[in-house]
Amino acid sequence: MQISHLPYPDPGVPDARSGPRFLLWLGRNQLAGQLKSLAWGLLHFTSVMALPYGVGLAVQAVVDRSGVRLALAGGLLAVTGVAIACGEVMLHRTAVTNWITSAARVQQLLARKTAQLGAALTRRVAAGEVVAVSTGDVEKIGWFVEALSRFTAAAVTVVVVCVSLLVYAPELGLVVAVGVPVVALGVLPLLPRATKLADVQREKAGKATELASDTVAGLRVLRGIGGEELFLSRYRSASQEVRKAAVRNARMWSLISAVQILLPGLMLIAVVGYGLGLVRDGRIEVGELVTVYSAVMLLTYPLRHFEEIAMAYSFSRPSARRAARVLSLERVSYADGDERGADVGADSVDVPEKGLAQVPAGGLSGDLYDPATGLLAPSGRLTAVVCGDPDEAGRLAERLGGHAALEERTASVLLGGVALDEVPLDAARGAVLVQDKDPVLLSGTLTELLDVPASGQVTAEDALSAAECADVLEALAQASVDDDPMAAPITERGRSLSGGQRQRLALARSLVTDPEVLVLDEPTSAVDSHTEARIAEGLRALRKGRTTVVLTSSPLLLDRAERVVLVTEGEVVAVGVHRELVHTDPRYRAVVTRETDEEQAEHAEHVEHAPQQTKAEQGSFVGEFGSAYDIEETA
Numbered sequence: 001m002q003i004s005h006l007p008y009p010d011p012g013v014p015d016a017r018s019g020p021r022f023l024l025w026l027g028r029n030q031l032a033g034q035l036k037s038l039a040w041g042l043l044h045f046t047s048v049m050a051l052p053y054g055v056g057l058a059v060q061a062v063v064d065r066s067g068v069r070l071a072l073a074g075g076l077l078a079v080t081g082v083a084i085a086c087g088e089v090m091l092h093r094t095a096v097t098n099w100i101t102s103a104a105r106v107q108q109l110l111a112r113k114t115a116q117l118g119a120a121l122t123r124r125v126a127a128g129e130v131v132a133v134s135t136g137d138v139e140k141i142g143w144f145v146e147a148l149s150r151f152t153a154a155a156v157t158v159v160v161v162c163v164s165l166l167v168y169a170p171e172l173g174l175v176v177a178v179g180v181p182v183v184a185l186g187v188l189p190l191l192p193r194a195t196k197l198a199d200v201q202r203e204k205a206g207k208a209t210e211l212a213s214d215t216v217a218g219l220r221v222l223r224g225i226g227g228e229e230l231f232l233s234r235y236r237s238a239s240q241e242v243r244k245a246a247v248r249n250a251r252m253w254s255l256i257s258a259v260q261i262l263l264p265g266l267m268l269i270a271v272v273g274y275g276l277g278l279v280r281d282g283r284i285e286v287g288e289l290v291t292v293y294s295a296v297m298l299l300t301y302p303l304r305h306f307e308e309i310a311m312a313y314s315f316s317r318p319s320a321r322r323a324a325r326v327l328s329l330e331r332v333s334y335a336d337g338d339e340r341g342a343d344v345g346a347d348s349v350d351v352p353e354k355g356l357a358q359v360p361a362g363g364l365s366g367d368l369y370d371p372a373t374g375l376l377a378p379s380g381r382l383t384a385v386v387c388g389d390p391d392e393a394g395r396l397a398e399r400l401g402g403h404a405a406l407e408e409r410t411a412s413v414l415l416g417g418v419a420l421d422e423v424p425l426d427a428a429r430g431a432v433l434v435q436d437k438d439p440v441l442l443s444g445t446l447t448e449l450l451d452v453p454a455s456g457q458v459t460a461e462d463a464l465s466a467a468e469c470a471d472v473l474e475a476l477a478q479a480s481v482d483d484d485p486m487a488a489p490i491t492e493r494g495r496s497l498s499g500g501q502r503q504r505l506a507l508a509r510s511l512v513t514d515p516e517v518l519v520l521d522e523p524t525s526a527v528d529s530h531t532e533a534r535i536a537e538g539l540r541a542l543r544k545g546r547t548t549v550v551l552t553s554s555p556l557l558l559d560r561a562e563r564v565v566l567v568t569e570g571e572v573v574a575v576g577v578h579r580e581l582v583h584t585d586p587r588y589r590a591v592v593t594r595e596t597d598e599e600q601a602e603h604a605e606h607v608e609h610a611p612q613q614t615k616a617e618q619g620s621f622v623g624e625f626g627s628a629y630d631i632e633e634t635a
Contacts, residue, residue: 003100011108016328019321026145030102034149037094041153044087045302049161050080052294053168060287091153095146103142106323110134113327116425120403125326131213132206133326137319144309144316151309154302158184161295169284172275172292179267180299184306186263187256194252195314201245202318208238253311260307264300271296364423364431365516366416368547370400374572375565377517379416382540382548384561384578388568388591390522393551394437396567397521400549401434415517433515437522439506441494446476447486449505455514458542460486463511466538467504468531472497499526507535517547524554536560553591555582566591 015025027034058073110133114121121130162180165173212235275289368377373396377383387393400413402420412419420428430453441449450460464473475497476488494502503526510518523539524532536557539548550557558564558578566574566581566588574585581588 003097006101006104007108008105011105011112014109014324014327016324019317019319019324022320022324022327023141023144023316026102026105026141027148029105030098030145033094033098033101034145037091037098037146037149038153040087040090040094041150042156043083044091045153045157046160047080047083047087048298048301049157049295050083051077052291052298054080055294056287056291059290060285063286091150095150098149099142099146102145103138106138106141107134109327110138110323113329117329118401118403118429120398121326121329124329126206126210129206129210129322130326132202132209133319133322136205137323140312140316140319141323144312144320147305147309147312151305154305157302158299161299165292165295169288169292171278171283172271172289175271175274176267176292176296176299179270180303183260183263183267183303187259187307187310190252190256190259191310191314194249194256194311195317197245197249197252198314199318201242201249202315204238204242204245208235208242211235211238256307256310260304261300264296264303268293268296363516364415364418364420364427367414368400368432368517368549369414370396371412371414372399372410373567373570375400375567377547377549378563379547380545381562382543382550382560383563383565384558385549385551386553386558386564386566386588386591387551388587390437392567392570394521397434397436397519397551400517400519401432402428403434431515432517432519433510433513434519435506435510435521435523437525439503439509441490441497441502441505443490443492445487445489446473446505449490450509450512452509452513454512458512458514460508460512462542463508466511466535466542467508468527468535468538469501469504469508472501472504475501500528500531503527504531504535507539511539511542514546517549518543519549519551521551523550524552524557529556532556555592558592564588 012025012029015021054073054076057076058070061067061069061073110130114130117124158180162173162177165176167173211231272289272293275284275292278284279286279289365379367379369375375385375396377400385393385396387396399410402413412421414420415431420432447460450463464470473485476485476490477483479496480488490496490505494505497505503523507520507523510520524535527535532554533556537560539550539557540560550561552558555578561578564576564578564581565572566585568587574581574588576584578592582592583589
């Protein structure tokens with residue numbers, strides 16, 4: 001694989017059982033590139049280690065006054081110089097290729113896993129850790145893969161040099177053969193401590209990154225409440241912790257580097273001292289001593305790669321472990337989970353049978369049913385769901401989209417009798433689209449924002465009109481160079497827009513998609529009541545004949561829904577229409593009108609003492625306690 005061939009058509013299925021297994025799998029998949037790098041590394045390192053022989057031959061030729069051998073030595077040095085240059089260039093080229101391609105493979109794997117898990121990913125792994133894995137950790141993993149082939153070439157060269165010295169000068173070669181393992185393995189006792197310090201540094205850096213991400217994401221809110229200094233002090237403290245951990249880690253690696261310099265130096269002193277004695281005794285020639293001395297001196301070059309591979313593994317092992325943790329996550333599927341029973345009042349609608357896992361030829365369609373709560377959303381109708389707990393509403397929305405939380409061991413949501421967590425991911429996502437209460441707008445133009453996979457039945461103009469985006473288009477047109485709102489730039493997360501404007505553009509994006517089932521979690525919470533009323537009408541008209549589920553407590557949206565369901569403590573407790581439930585169910589009225597306990601008691605007493613009230617009178621009384629809808633019915 002060359003860099004020009006990226007991205008990979010298929011990055012493969014990783015072995016994510018552990019960090020080392022993941023690194024091993026990655027190395028196997030980079031085998032061709034590793035072998036190329038190994039070959040060029042052997043050429044480079046062996047050419048470097050051939051220099052001492054040429055230098056020793058030249059020195060001995062001068063001592064013996066042999067011009068022929070001196071010329072031969074010069075030719076040998078010239079050839080090795082060319083080989084060193086070629087080997088170095090190609091080794092660097094292939095090593096960098098291995099680094100980039102392995103990092104790209106990991107990034108593709110992470111991107112694919114992120115797309116598979118969707119919103120469930122950040123519930124199971126912190127957002128800051130996901131960012132850290134896909135940036136810094138990927139580089140460290142690529143570093144280890146790149147360094148592995150160079151280390152292998154260096155290790156093979158060291159063995160060859162030791163064997164060659166044993167043959168060339170047995171007495172001095174024996175000293176080198178004994179000293180090299182000590183030099184190479186002398187830092188091993190320090191590595192566990194260095195690895196631990198590297199893990200601590202990485203953990204603190206991840207927490208600091210997560211804190212920074214949260215601060216940036218909520219910067220506007222922080223400014224509004226004056227909390228900037230508080231979060232700044234927290235980040236400053238976290239940053240100092242990272243700095244201290246980095247200093248401790250650097251001290252350990254500086255100690256390792258010092259040992260890597262000290263031990264070869266001691267071995268060099270031992271070789272020279274012993275060699276001088278052998279020369280005085282006439283047991284070896286001066287040229288042989290120069291050859292061995294030069295070889296030992298140059299051995300520090302390949303031996304440095306022993307330190308590098310140790311450092312690369314120490315940094316990449318925790319990175320690989322974190323990457324493996326993310327890549328090992330799978331979609332939650334509880335086919336045999338507990339069921340809560342059918343939707344209250346669902347006797348007029350057929351509840352689908354559970355257990356069919358095959359996707360129909362025409363795609364997924366039909367009634368949407370959640371066994372966990374008993375919620376049923378009939379096909380082709382607008383269903384509003386009221387939850388007293390906003391967090392419960394968010395979990396329900398995610399579960400309806402097939403993204404049940406890991407701790408929710410409940411049966412899968414069924415669409416037309418088919419369990420969403422048992423069908424291919426593309427089929428499930430193509431059928432059910434969930435827009436959460438805080439949708440994200442990516443940077444780009446409005447045209448790019450609305451360029452999403454869609455059925456083609458809903459145009460961008462219709463979607464923008466239904467979402468009441470006229471004022472947003474006017475504002476974008478003023479920011480556009482050619483007064484074209486569709487070409488106007490939208491900043492990251494839509495920070496240049498108000499909360500209501502972002503919410504309406506996100507709604508328009510969801511409407512353009514035109515899925516079989518659309519689940520909206522509080523789609524108008526940041527919109528004024530007049531605009532909200534028009535959005536309710538536009539949503540109902542545009543989604544006519546399509547299944548739509550809106551989780552909301554807004555009376556304006558509830559009044560336009562064809563079916564309203566009240567979910568309390570994880571169960572459906574009431575089903576009907578808004579104007580009926582607001583008069584007959586005190587739990588529903590308490591959530592929608594936001595009545596206090598005293599107001600509920602007063603309302604109950606009022607109804608008890610005035611049993612003959614008309615519906616209009618009842619609606620007027622409810623309106624006194626905060627209801628935002630108008631009663632049109634007469635007595």
